[in-house]
Amino acid sequence: MPQLTRLAVLQLVLLLSAVPAQYLISRWSGTxxxxxxxxxxxxxxxxxxxxxSYLNGTAWMDWADQQMSSAKSLLGLEEEELKDSRPIExxxxxxxxxxxxxxxxxxxxxxxxVFLRVGDVVMESKGHMVGVVxxxxxxxxxxxxxxxxxxxxxxxxxxxxxxxxxxxxxxxGSSSLLVAYLPQTQLMRFxxxxxxxxxxxxxxSHFDGERFVMQPWLSEMFPEDEKEDx
Numbered sequence: 001m002p003q004l005t006r007l008a009v010l011q012l013v014l015l016l017s018a019v020p021a022q023y024l025i026s027r028w029s030g031t032x033x034x035x036x037x038x039x040x041x042x043x044x045x046x047x048x049x050x051x052x053s054y055l056n057g058t059a060w061m062d063w064a065d066q067q068m069s070s071a072k073s074l075l076g077l078e079e080e081e082l083k084d085s086r087p088i089e090x091x092x093x094x095x096x097x098x099x100x101x102x103x104x105x106x107x108x109x110x111x112x113x114v115f116l117r118v119g120d121v122v123m124e125s126k127g128h129m130v131g132v133v134x135x136x137x138x139x140x141x142x143x144x145x146x147x148x149x150x151x152x153x154x155x156x157x158x159x160x161x162x163x164x165x166x167x168x169x170x171x172x173g174s175s176s177l178l179v180a181y182l183p184q185t186q187l188m189r190f191x192x193x194x195x196x197x198x199x200x201x202x203x204x205s206h207f208d209g210e211r212f213v214m215q216p217w218l219s220e221m222f223p224e225d226e227k228e229d230x
Contacts, residue, residue: 088146092166092179099142100181101135101166110224111138114163115184117225119204119212122167123190124182130195131169131180132212133187134203135222140164142181159183170197 095102116122120133140147140160151159162183169178177198194207204212219226 092181101137107222108224114138116165116187116189118218118222119214121190121193121195121211122187125186125188129169130190131167132195132197132200133165133167135166137164168197170195
């Protein structure tokens with residue numbers, strides 16, 4: 001007995017459904033040839049609309065992107081913050097290239113133009129999110145791909161000479177974490193509050209009422225950050 005392939009089954013189903021479809025169209029649309037023609041045209045237009053919208057994967061992705069853009073706008077997040085590829089996101093957490101505040105070099109002496117310190121509670125000026133500084137670079141240290149996405153050509157020279165900070169923020173979930181690398185011009189010290197952010201215990205021993213106190217290993221990398229600014 002010959003085997004029926006999927007294509008053969010599909011063709012058979014279409015052939016068997018042709019007569020019932022014509023019958024339904026004639027009953028739904030009328031008895032004249034002209035009426036049936038216009039009814040058939042309407043059905044084809046309806047199917048085309050469905051195929052290019054609800055039944056189209058690209059259309060669904062476009063809709064999802066629109067919803068995500070709306071959500072980002074409501075949250076005050078910048079577009080470029082979500083354009084980074086997965087490798088860049090991974091590098092924000094840690095890397096061996098000394099990008100995004102990941103350098104293990106001791107930051108001493110601490111330049112006078114580095115205003116914030118590790119352990120400071122800060123507020124991000126665009127989204128007004130409250131986070132904690134866990135590292136800093138006296139100047140921008142990031143992959144060129146990331147720099148090109150975040151800064152325009154006219155902004156790059158100034159950004160390259162601006163201190164940048166690695167900051168932890170609490171994510172939308174109780175156990176989620178956001179990591180950002182932000183310029184000094186976009187941050188301000190925010191006192192009088194203790195944000196609840198996952199993984200802070202890995203960097204700090206406790207909160208002293210104004211700022212977080214570094215763990216010994218972190219204090220060795222930023223020895224002057226525990227001193228009070230005069």
